[in-house]
Amino acid sequence: MADVPENEQQEENEGRLDRRSVLKYGGTGALGAGLAGCQSRENPLPGSNIRPPESEDGGVGGNVKDAEGPLEGETFKIGVLAPMELPLGESMWQAAQMAAEEMNEAGGLLGASVKVELGDTEVSPGKAQSEHRRLTSQAGCDMTVGVFLGSALLQTMTSIANQQKLHVTTAAADPRVGKLVSKSAAYQQGADPQEEYEKYKYHFRAGPIHLLDLADAMLEFIEDKKDEYGWERAALLTEDIGEFTPYADRLQERLSDVIDVPISQRPGGVSDWSPLYSDIEEADCDVALIGMALGGTTAVNQWAQQQRDFEFGGIHVFAQSFEYWESTDGNVEHVFTMNAMTPQTENTDTTQEFVQNFVDTWESVPIYTAPITYDAISTIEEVFAAMHEEEGLDGTPEPDAVIPYLEDMTFTDSTILEEVQFTPADAEYAHEPQWTSIAETGVPVFQQWQMDEEIREDYGTMHSFYPPENKTAEKTEPEWL
Missing domain, CATH: 3.40.50.2300 (Response regulator)
Structure with a gap:
């Protein structure tokens, strides 16, 4: 990866993040999000392949019921980077389809139709990077979610920086990505932290907490x-x-x-x-x-x-x-x-509702990447609503306008915790799920x-x-x- 020094070693955080308030985190799935080689033949999770119909111009979903709002008539497209040979990848893709369908049934994303398109990363760092590039530059996705494997995420950061579109990680747990984004921690010797931030600020991680x-x-x-x-x-x-x-x-x-x-x-x-x-x-x-x-x-x-x-x-x-x-x-x-x-916990008032809807739709039980992906997409809905309330919207906002809201807002519609925040831009590990303790x-x-x-x-x-x-x-x- 050209933008990440090959000789950079995995960092260890000797202290704690400098946090602004009591910090809440909305999604962790243990280390599963950082591991290679977890083949589904040893851990099968057969899906029912129930999904909303594909649209003519690519993607799944898009049929808005009673659309009304400032983005009415527009389409917001989300790319889902998931290794479909693994259960956790299938769970991500299923949750994204659920989120899009629910938004469309409720009138869309401020009236815009929501579509999701799959990028099968095949548990390959190179494929993750190329699929991100395809989804954002060819398929017309406004943002992406997903990515499994820390190595895959690090390699994909080149494309994220080049394409300058939001990406919200929902599986990988490598802490080095937060270092890339940070304004206060230059990733490579001699680099300007502010310049590094401007390059990589499009990355956020909804979960899991890093290693x-x-x-x-x-x-x-x-x-x-x-x-x-x-x-x-x-x-x-x-x-x-x-x-x-x-x-x-x-x-x-x-x-x-x-x-x-x-x-x-x-x-x-x-x-x-x-x-x-x-x-x-x-x-x-x-x-x-x-x-x-x-x-x-x-x-x-x-x-x-x-x-x-x-x-x-x-x-x-x-x-x-x-x-x-x-x-x-x-x-x-x-x-x-x-x-x-x-499947039994009631982390928040919406946890069991999500689990039951997932089971009813897919005839399978969600893996941790499902609620994290679902919450990541819901987060964008909360951001757009806040942007419209504060400054009005006359079209889909640009990523640079969305980032300050993601950095400053507290999100309250998670399936894992009642409140979610991202670490600030000047944290040692920036744009990460904020976490203090169990x-x-x-x-x-x-x-x-x-x-x-x-x-x-x-x-x-x-x-x-x-x-x-x-x-x-x-x-x-x-x-x-």
């Missing part, structure tokens, strides 16, 4: 609950994947300040976890704190089948999907993972797969056991412990 904040959330969780759970010693197992590196480095540096960590490893390509699991038992660890994607299913199956004498969880990408119970034949029971929400924001939630006959008699349930405001069940332990 360093995710690590801090894990630290907060362990410190808060270790005594209650009887956790004195922990093994830290983070897969040796580049996308995990900032998260792994932060935990390797700081976890031992919170709990005894006799084992800390970054395994990769493991087919037999037995030797490592035996080491964990010999070290008398109470829990294995994991960050897993590629080998996650093998690790879960062997932990359960061998009835290992420690608890198991942390960030597990596949375990965030409803179909994962079937994929593991129930071996995922008692495994816990970060998530933005579960205690203040209620996210991420920690879900655990459990059997709950009141919900389903023959299938596991994704219950949240932490934090208290989003709790739907107590944490459980395997009967063999």
Whole structure:
């Protein structure tokens, strides 16, 4: 990527962001948004392919009911950059179609018809960049949402800067993008922060929180609950994947300040976890704190089948999907993972309404990228309404006019939190989801797969056991412990 120095190393934030107020965040899905190689054959999520009809000039949606407003007669087109071979990509695309259809049913975006067009990124940084360029320069999209993989987002930043159209990330979690945008943190030595900001200011991230904040959330969780759970010693197992590196480095540096960590490893390509699991038992660890994607299913199956004498969880990408119970034949029971929400949580007054509408429309359960994408599109609706109220609109506003509103507004229509703000332009990581702690924001939630006959008699349930405001069940332990 020409605009990002190739030798730039992943930064670690030694302090906290300089925040203007009590900060709220509206969407985190753990680390799933930063990982490559999460193939759907290991975690299938079949969709029903129900979707609004395609329009003649490209895109989906556009049929406005009772259009009325300052943008009546216009079309606002949103490109969706999603890896359709992965469940999280399909969930993004489905949520975007839902958002467009709901807006059109309610009279459009201040009267404008809303259309969404898919750019299938195929879990490829190069394809993500080329699809962004196609959607914005050829397909006529006014803005884009999506992008999975930190490497894909970094490479796409060149096109975002060149096209000068808004992009709202709804999957990738790499913190370096926030550094690119920041007015106060020159990304490369000798660069002018103001010039870098002007180049990259078109990027915002609706979620998830970036990797360093995710690590801090894990630290907060362990410190808060270790005594209650009887956790004195922990093994830290983070897969040796580049996308995990900032998260792994932060935990390797700081976890031992919170709990005894006799084992800390970054395994990769493991087919037999037995030797490592035996080491964990010999070290008398109470829990294995994991960050897993590629080998996650093998690790879960062997932990359960061998009835290992420690608890198991942390960030597990596949375990965030409803179909994962079937994929593991129930071996995922008692495994816990970060998530933005579960099918049971009531993060806000609109969470369950969104979940039910998604299930009714697609006959599948949304993955975390769905509510984040849905909220990102809703955010634009709130911005346009505020712009019209304050200064009037006689056409679709230019991105440079929209950016100050995105920077300054507090958004109140999220499915994850009641209030959402972006970090300011002069923050160390700019245009990011503002986040302080689990205690203040209620996210991420920690879900655990459990059997709950009141919900389903023959299938596991994704219950949240932490934090208290989003709790739907107590944490459980395997009967063999």
